[in-house]
Amino acid sequence: MKQPPLRYWSLRPAVLLVLAAGFAGGGLCLQAYAEPFEVPVLSNPATGAHLVGKLIWLDLETTDLPGAKIFYRSLFGWDYRDYHSYGANYTVALAQGKPIAGLVRRQIVNETEQRSAWLPFFSVADVGATFEQALKAHAQVRSEPEDLPLRGRQARLTDPEGATFALVNSSSGDPSDDPNPRALGTWGSPSLLARDPAAEAVFYQELFRYAVLGEPTHAGFERIRLSAGTHERASVRRLPGGAGALSPQWISFVRVFSTADTGRQAVKLGAHILVAATPATDGGTTAILEDPTGAVLGVLELPPEIVNVATP
Numbered sequence: 001m002k003q004p005p006l007r008y009w010s011l012r013p014a015v016l017l018v019l020a021a022g023f024a025g026g027g028l029c030l031q032a033y034a035e036p037f038e039v040p041v042l043s044n045p046a047t048g049a050h051l052v053g054k055l056i057w058l059d060l061e062t063t064d065l066p067g068a069k070i071f072y073r074s075l076f077g078w079d080y081r082d083y084h085s086y087g088a089n090y091t092v093a094l095a096q097g098k099p100i101a102g103l104v105r106r107q108i109v110n111e112t113e114q115r116s117a118w119l120p121f122f123s124v125a126d127v128g129a130t131f132e133q134a135l136k137a138h139a140q141v142r143s144e145p146e147d148l149p150l151r152g153r154q155a156r157l158t159d160p161e162g163a164t165f166a167l168v169n170s171s172s173g174d175p176s177d178d179p180n181p182r183a184l185g186t187w188g189s190p191s192l193l194a195r196d197p198a199a200e201a202v203f204y205q206e207l208f209r210y211a212v213l214g215e216p217t218h219a220g221f222e223r224i225r226l227s228a229g230t231h232e233r234a235s236v237r238r239l240p241g242g243a244g245a246l247s248p249q250w251i252s253f254v255r256v257f258s259t260a261d262t263g264r265q266a267v268k269l270g271a272h273i274l275v276a277a278t279p280a281t282d283g284g285t286t287a288i289l290e291d292p293t294g295a296v297l298g299v300l301e302l303p304p305e306i307v308n309v310a311t312p
Helices: 065-076 127-136 197-208 259-268
Strands: 017-021 028-032 055-062 079-085 088-095 098-105 117-123 140-148 152-158 164-170 191-194 222-228 231-238 249-251 253-256 272-279 285-290 296-301
Touching: 055 065, 055 164, 065 079, 065 088, 065 098, 065 259, 117 296, 127 140, 127 152, 127 164, 127 197, 164 249, 191 197, 197 222, 197 231, 249 296, 253 259, 259 272, 259 285, 259 296
Parallel strands: 055 098, 117 164, 191 231, 253 296
Antiparallel strands: 017 028, 055 117, 079 088, 088 098, 140 152, 152 164, 191 249, 222 231, 272 285, 285 296
């Protein structure tokens, strides 16, 4: 079913609007007036570059914004910068002083659709054209393409297996590739959990012009690595056995010093471990967690010889 778009609004003395918006059946409930609230730019300073297929932003839609801020600060050391416009709130999470994600309140619509969720934003050159291409390849609409002040143009979709993702063309360009992407508390490349990894890989190859990087690997379960140029941008993995709570979805991984220690700390903070530590192809390990309100994310432990131990 098509969902109304997630919107951010500023407040002015005009007619009061009550918005129930978002993806996957939920969304924000913002008391707001009719002028768009200006979410912050994605690149500051502006780069002007558009790195097609790169994950450049994530938004957490959470049913408990104060609780989420405590959870992620305690687990990863994130700091926050809050943006307020009367009833409209948007929080930017920072790792080592750099913005890496947004956090927004999600309205609980009904008992079956009350979980929080992470939404990945992938860079594209033309949101409208990519949106139409995705629909022809059997994606479903979550929100139509729309322009947001400062951020740029974006749209939301679900892929043929039902995983939610967003397209964005940033008005400030995309963040540059980190020449030393090993800092703890920051994102690694995302993975799509899929019932049919090969078919899903083809969908995203055609959408983002990905190439397959090397041969599919088998580290616990099938993994197809997808690249753009010389950079690995994403991978597709088969849904792991025994993870009954998981459905096809994008998982973003936060770099940590130890998946075991992070998992134990997450459980103390009210999270659940959905997939225990699994060896990764680069010598590290990954695990998949569910935060206290149901948002799913991964943690990535890099091999000791390459980790940057500077923490946020």
